[in-house]
Each structure stands twice: as C-alpha cells, then as structure tokens.
Amino acid sequence: MPLGVSFFFIFKEESILNHETIQKEIIAAVHRAKEDCPLVPSITNTVTIELVANAQLAAGGSAAMVYLPDEGEAIAAAGEAFYINMGTLMPFYAETLPRTARALQEHRRPWVLDPVGIGIGGLRKGLLQCFRALPPSVVRGNASEIIALANLWGLDSGVARDGVRGVDATDSVETARPAAEALASFIHGAVAVSGERDLVTDGTLTVRSEGGSKLFTKITGAGCSLGGVTAVYLAETSPFIAALTAVQAYNLAGTRAAREAKGPGSFTAAFLDALYAATPEKIAANPFVVL
Numbered sequence: 001m002p003l004g005v006s007f008f009f010i011f012k013e014e015s016i017l018n019h020e021t022i023q024k025e026i027i028a029a030v031h032r033a034k035e036d037c038p039l040v041p042s043i044t045n046t047v048t049i050e051l052v053a054n055a056q057l058a059a060g061g062s063a064a065m066v067y068l069p070d071e072g073e074a075i076a077a078a079g080e081a082f083y084i085n086m087g088t089l090m091p092f093y094a095e096t097l098p099r100t101a102r103a104l105q106e107h108r109r110p111w112v113l114d115p116v117g118i119g120i121g122g123l124r125k126g127l128l129q130c131f132r133a134l135p136p137s138v139v140r141g142n143a144s145e146i147i148a149l150a151n152l153w154g155l156d157s158g159v160a161r162d163g164v165r166g167v168d169a170t171d172s173v174e175t176a177r178p179a180a181e182a183l184a185s186f187i188h189g190a191v192a193v194s195g196e197r198d199l200v201t202d203g204t205l206t207v208r209s210e211g212g213s214k215l216f217t218k219i220t221g222a223g224c225s226l227g228g229v230t231a232v233y234l235a236e237t238s239p240f241i242a243a244l245t246a247v248q249a250y251n252l253a254g255t256r257a258a259r260e261a262k263g264p265g266s267f268t269a270a271f272l273d274a275l276y277a278a279t280p281e282k283i284a285a286n287p288f289v290v291l
C-alpha cells in the first residue's frame with residue numbers, strides 16, 4: 001500500500017467514530033461518572049423531580065435542584081454540567097431560566113435542555129426562543145417536542161406542523177430525524193429523541209438505540225430523568241457520547257426491569273435498581289446501530 005493510502009487509513013481509524021470507538025467512549029464515560037461523582041444541578045419540573053434526582057444518583061452523579069434566580073446562577077457556576085427541564089413553569093422562571101442560561105454560558109458549563117410541553121403557553125415559548133441565543137449542549141425530548149423546537153427556532157425540521165399534545169409525543173421518532181439533525185448542527189452539540197427506539201445525533205453522525213420497555217410510557221418522568229442522567233454524563237464527555245450513554249443505560253435498565261416488574265409501580269423501583277447495577281460494558285453492549 002502506498003504511504004499516502006496507509007496514512008489515510010490510520011488517520012481515518014483514529015478520527016472517525018464507529019461502533020467500536022463509540023463503545024469505548026461510552027465505557028470511559030460511565031466509569032468516570034462513578035469515580036468523579038460530578039455535581040449536576042437541575043431546574044426541573046415538580047412532577048418528576050424525585051425520579052430525576054434518584055436516577056442521577058444511580059448513575060453516579062450528585063443532584064441539586066433549585067428554583068430561584070440567584071440560586072440558579074450560583075449553582076450553574078458550581079456545577080460541572082446542568083439540566084433544565086421546562087415541565088412545570090412558574091412566573092419567577094421568567095427570571096431564573098435566562099439568568100441561569102447566561103451563567104452557564106459565562107462559565108462554559110455544558111447543559112441539557114428538555115423542552116417539555118413546548119406549545120402550551122406564552123412564557124414557555126418566550127423562554128425557548130431566548131435559549132436560541134444561549135443554546136444548550138444537548139436537547140433531549142420526545143419526537144413531537146424535537147420537531148416543535150426545530151420549528152420554533154426556524155430550522156428545517158422536515159415537518160411543517162407540530163404534533164405536541166400536552167407533554168406526550170404524537171409523532172414517530174423516525175419522523176423527527178431531520179429536526180433532530182438540524183437542531184444538533186445548530187447548537188453544535190447533540191440531540192436525543194426518545195420513543196420505542198431512540199435516536200441520537202450530532203447532526204452528522206446518527207445512531208439508533210434499541211431496548212427499553214413499553215412500561216416507560218406508563219410512568220411519568222422516564223424522559224425527564226433521562227435528561228438528568230444525560231447531564232451527569234455530560235460532565236464527563238462530549239454531548240454526543242453523553243446523550244448516547246444515557247440512552248443506552250435507559251434501554252438496558254428498562255429491558256431488565258421489565259422482566260421483573262408486575263406493573264408501573266414495581267417497574268420504577270426495578271428500573272432504578274437496574275440503572276444503579278448497570279456496568280459500563282453492559283451499557284456499551286446494549287444494541288445500537290450507526291445509521
């Protein structure tokens with residue numbers, strides 16, 4: 001092989017993420033989260049706040065939930081990554097969320113946005129418009145939320161309408177792929193779309209992760225807590241690997257929990273146990289396909 005050609009192959013192998021290199025990065029991220037116990041604060045909804053904190057602890061992180069503007073600012077600087085979930089807005093969030101997002105930008109802290117309930121009201125819309133100029137590192141949502149956010153930010157989502165109804169999805173994950181890729185490119189980060197099969201993209205590289213359980217749709221907060229766990233891994237690795245690691249952990253733990261659960265109540269407990277017990281190697285070995 002001429003020297004130029006072999007150099008090309010070596011360069012290609014080292015610089016391009018493939019299935020094997022992605023698995024290695026997932027393993028490293030899970031190890032580091034458990035070793036470092038990063039502080040990952042959240043401003044999240046009041047419905048699922050406890051599940052978010054418990055899932056973050058199970059992944060190895062340290063959780064801290066705040067509501068007030070000055071506390072959001074202060075803890076944004078103290079934390080290593082951050083999670084903002086728009087589920088249950090209150091009037092003072094008009095001040096808390098922009099001030100926290102500005103502090104995150106100033107201190108160069110990566111953060112995850114879950115645009116829950118996009119489309120419900122004016123404050124939510126205004127705050128999400130404000131985040132266009134203060135972008136997160138990862139957007140995590142169900143298919144309808146991802147399509148709606150791409151449309152709100154004027155990106156080419158591939159779907160003109162948005163099918164959000166309350167906080168649940170009415171679109172398929174595959175339908176949201178163009179919106180997810182456009183959003184990920186726009187934020188120079190990653191987007192995770194949840195559903196029966198999850199999609200994770202950095203705008204160029206798109207991966208589909210399999211597993212989980214239908215029982216996830218019978219509890220509230222599986223998606224919210226997935227966002228919180230993504231933020232834990234974001235303290236340790238790139239947006240794309242963080243988003244995929246969390247998705248892989250959820251699909252593995254969800255599959256295992258469903259084997260023992262009798263219904264939504266026992267599923268939630270079995271899921272937290274399985275998330276806590278999930279090894280880096282098993283998380284990386286959960287089935288995923290590079291599309």
Ligand SMILES: Nc1ncnc2c1ncn2[C@@H]1O[C@H](COP(=O)(O)OP(=O)(O)OP(=O)(O)O)[C@@H](O)[C@H]1O
Binds near residue numbers: 223
């Ligand atoms: N039909 C399904 N089969 C398997 N796993 C699923 C299914 N639907 C959702 N999940 C999993 O459930 C988790 C949450 O995804 P979901 O799309 O329900 O989020 P969400 O609608 O934002 O949830 P919430 O707003 O209640 O927190 C993800 O890990 C996803 O893979």
Ligand SMILES: Cc1ncsc1CCO
Binds near residue numbers: 048224
């Ligand atoms: C049910 C619900 N309502 C507002 S936030 C939330 C949690 C799921 O997104």
Ligand SMILES: [Mg+2]
Binds near residue numbers: 141167224
């Ligand atoms: Mg949700």
